Amino acid sequence: MTTHHEDRARSFSRAAERYGTYRPSYPAELFDTLEAVSGRPLRGARVADVGAGTGIATAQLRDRGARVVGVEPGGGMAAEFRRRLPDVPVVRGDGNRLPLADGSLDFLTYGQSFHWTDPARSVPEAARVLRPGGALALFWNEPDVSVPWIADQDARIKARFGEGWYIADHAIPATDLGLGFTDHTLTWSRTVPVEVHLAKLSTHSLFLTRGAEGEEFLASERAVLTARFPSGEVVEQYAVALRIAIRHPE
Template sequence: MTPAPAPRPTTRALSFDAVADQYDEARPGYPPALFDAIEELAGRPLRGARVIDVGAGTGIATRLLRARGARVTAVEPGPGMAERLHRTQPAVPLLRGLGDALPLADGCADLITYAQAWHWTDPARSLPEALRVLRPGGALALWWNIADADVPWIAAQDLRIRRWADDSAHGAHSVSGRGGELPAELRPAERRVRWTRRVPLDTHLAHLGSHSIFRMRGEEATAAFLAAERAELLGLFPDGTVEEAYVVELTLTRRA
C-alpha cells in the first residue's frame, strides 16, 4: 500500500508556526510515569523501538521518547515547528507530512505516537494510515496533557478563557478532554497519569499564549487577556511561581 494524497493542514493547525520558539520553551513535557504506562500497554520497552512521532511539533515528546532509548522519526506539517525541531534535535530524522497521509512505508513502525496531535487529524484517514504503517503487534498511542479542572484555580481560569474566546470546542489548555478516541472494536486501553510542574508566571502565561485559541484571536486581544490574567494570578501566587496540575490521558491500542 502507498500513502493517500495528503490533505492540506488547517489554518488553526498551522497557527503554532508563528510561536514555535515560545511553544517549545513554555509548553509542559510529560512525566516518566506516562512512558512507563506506554511500555506496559505496548508490551515492550521503548529502548530500541522504531517510533514515529506524528504531529511532533517542536519535538517535546520526541526528546523524551529518545531519552528512553527509542529510535524516533518525527512527522510534522508546520514549517516553523519543523524548523525548531530540526534546530534543537538535528540528529532526529524529520519528515514533513500529516497523520492523514503518512509519508512512510507499510509495517515500518513498532509504535506510532500522537502527543497533543490526534485531534488535528481526520480519524477516518489517520487511523487506517496508522494501522498501515504499524508492524503486526505494533501499537498506536495517543495522549493529551489535560489541565486538572479538579484544581479550583485552573477551573476558574478555564471558565475565564471560554467566556473571553466564546470557544467551547478547543479549551486553551484542553480542559474539555481528548480530541478523539479509538473505536471500541480495537479494544483500546486507557491510563490517566496525574502530575504537576512549578513554573514562573511568565512561563505559564507564555504557555497559554501558545495555544491556537489565542493565536486565532490576534496579538492585541491576546495581550489584553494575558495582562488581566497576570493580575488575577498574582493574587493567588504572589511569589510569581505557578503550580500547574495536569492529568495525562493516554489511549493505546495494539495492531493484531
C-alpha cells in the same frame, strides 16, 4: 476540518520557538505505561512521533532509547525541531497521509496532536504503518480542573471565548481496524513562574489566532494570577489523557 480549525492547526509555526520553550513535557509514567501495555521496551524500537512540533515528546522517546523519527506538517515547527534535535530525523507530513512504509513501526505516537487529524483517515493510516503487535499511543496534557485555580482560569477563558478553547478531541471512529483502545489517566505537576505559565498559555492556538483580543485577556490574567499568587509562582497540574491501541495480528 472547518476553516477556523485549519487556521488554528496552522498557527503554531509562527510561535515555534516559544512553543518549544514553554510547553510542558510528559511524565515518565506515560512512557512506563506505554511499555507495560505494549509488552515491549521503547529501547531499540522503531517509532514515529506524529505532529511532533518542536520535538518535546520526540526527545523523551529518544532518551528512552527509541529509534525515532518526527513527522511534522508545519514548516516553522519542523525548523525548530531540527534546531533543537539535530540528531533526530524529521520529515514533513501529517497523520492523514503518513510518509511511512507499511508495517514499519513498533510504536506510533501523537503527543498533543491527534485532534488535528481526521480520524477516519488517520486511524487506518496508523493501522497500515504499525507492524502486528505494534502500539498506537495518543496523549494530551490537559489542565486538571479539579484544582480550584485551574478551574477558575478555565471558566474565565470559556466565558470570554466560548467552549472548545482547549482542543483535545479523543474520539476514535467506531470501525474495525484491528485496533483496540485502552484509556489511562496520569496526573503530574510542575511549578513555574506566573510569566512562564502565561507564555505557555500564549502558545495555544486560541491565543495565536485571536491577536489583540488574546493579548488583552492574557494581560488581565496576569493581574488575576499575580494577586492570587504573591510568591510569583503557580503549580500547573495536568491530567494526562493517554489512549493506547495494539495492532492485532493479521
